[in-house]
Amino acid sequence: MRRLLPVTDLTTPAASAADREWTLDELADAYAYPEGRRPWLRANMVSTLDGAAQHDGRSQGISCPTDMRIFGTLRGLADAVVVGAETVRLEGYRPAKAREAFAARREAAGQAPTPAIAVVSASLDLDFSLPLFTSPLVPTFVITGATAPSDRVHAAREAGAEVLFAGDGASVDPARAVEELAGRGLGRLLTEGGPRLLGQFMAAGVLEELCLTVSPLLTAGDAQRIAGGPALSVPERFSLLSLLEEAGFLFTRYGKI
Numbered sequence: 518m519r520r521l522l523p524v525t526d527l528t529t530p531a532a533s534a535a536d537r538e539w540t541l542d543e544l545a546d547a548y549a550y551p552e553g554r555r556p557w558l559r560a561n562m563v564s565t566l567d568g569a570a571q572h573d574g575r576s577q578g579i580s581c582p583t584d585m586r587i588f589g590t591l592r593g594l595a596d597a598v599v600v601g602a603e604t605v606r607l608e609g610y611r612p613a614k615a616r617e618a619f620a621a622r623r624e625a626a627g628q629a630p631t632p633a634i635a636v637v638s639a640s641l642d643l644d645f646s647l648p649l650f651t652s653p654l655v656p657t658f659v660i661t662g663a664t665a666p667s668d669r670v671h672a673a674r675e676a677g678a679e680v681l682f683a684g685d686g687a688s689v690d691p692a693r694a695v696e697e698l699a700g701r702g703l704g705r706l707l708t709e710g711g712p713r714l715l716g717q718f719m720a721a722g723v724l725e726e727l728c729l730t731v732s733p734l735l736t737a738g739d740a741q742r743i744a745g746g747p748a749l750s751v752p753e754r755f756s757l758l759s760l761l762e763e764a765g766f767l768f769t770r771y772g773k774i
Contacts, residue, residue: 518583518763520547538583541618544590547759548728548770555704556695558599559726560715561591562743566733569740570712574607579732583763588709591728593619595632595707597658597698601714602638605649610634612653629655632707635681635698636660637714639688641669645676653677660694662687691721716746719753726772727755733765 518539539547550557564570565579572578580588592598593616600610613631623630634649635658643650643659650657650673659673662684673680683693691714698706708715708724718724729743755771762768 518761518768520759520761522757522760541586541590541593544587545594545619545622547761548587548590548594550594550705554725556699556706557704557725558695558706558708558718558723559591559728560708560710560718560724560743561588561728562710562715563730563732564743565736566731567735567737568742569736569738570710570743571740572736572738576608576710579734579736580730581732581764581766584730584732584766584768587728587730587768589616591707592632593623594705596628596703596705597633597635597707599635599637599660599694599698599706599708599714601711602636602640602643603713604709604711605636605643607711610636610649611647612649612657613655615654628705631655633658633703635694635703637689637694639665639684641665641673643669643673645672645678650676650678658698660689660697662689689717691717692723695723710743712741712743712745716744719744720746720749722753724773726758726770729769729771731767731769 563576563580563584592613613634615630631654633655637660639662641661657678658681659678660681660683663682664687670680681697683697684690708718754774756774758772759770
C-alpha cells in the first residue's frame, strides 16, 4: 500500500513505503481521531466505481483484505460502533473482539478493551438471543425512541443490553443519539451504516468524517448507495484528508470543512 496524500508526509516511514503491507500501528496512526474533538462521528463505508454499496445484499463482496484491515483498525480506535438494525440483521453482527494489537493504545486512551456496539432501532425488532446482546465483552447499547414498544425494551434489558432513549416519539433523533453516547464517555464514534442510518446522520449534520473505500469494481444493478434517505437541501462539502492506494483500491478519508 502507498500513500498518495498528503504529500507533505512523504518523509515518514509509513508514507514513504510503497508496495508493502502497513503495520496496524501505522494504520492506527494514519486514522487517529483528532485530539480534543469530542464527540467525533466518522463513517466507514465501501463503494464500487458505479456507486454500489453492496453486492448480493452485503458489502463483503466488494471489499478486499486491506479494506478489512482498515475496518478492524477503525474499530480498534473507536469507543463505540453505531450501526442500524437492518445492517445488524443482514451482516450478522457479533460483539467486537479484544485485539492485542490495540490493547496498549486503548488503555492509554482510557478506553474499554473493545468498542461497544450501539444498535439504532425504532421498532426494536431484533433477536436479543444473539451473542451481540448476550455475551459481549462490554455491554451492547440499543438506541431507540421514547415510545418504543415496552415489551421489546424489557427484552433488550433482559438480554443485558443498555437501552438509550434518543427521541421523543417512535423514531431516533441522530443528533441526540450522538449526545447520549458522548454523555457516557463514548465520544470516538464510528458508524458502519447501513445507508439509511448514514443518511440520517448526514441530514442531522453530525457526521464529521467519512472513510470511504472505492473498490475498482463495476456491478450495475440496483444496489443501495452508501447513504440513503431524503436529499440534503444544500450539498455539504467535505475536504480530502488522506488518500491511500493498493491494487486499484482507493482508501479515502474526508473531513467536514
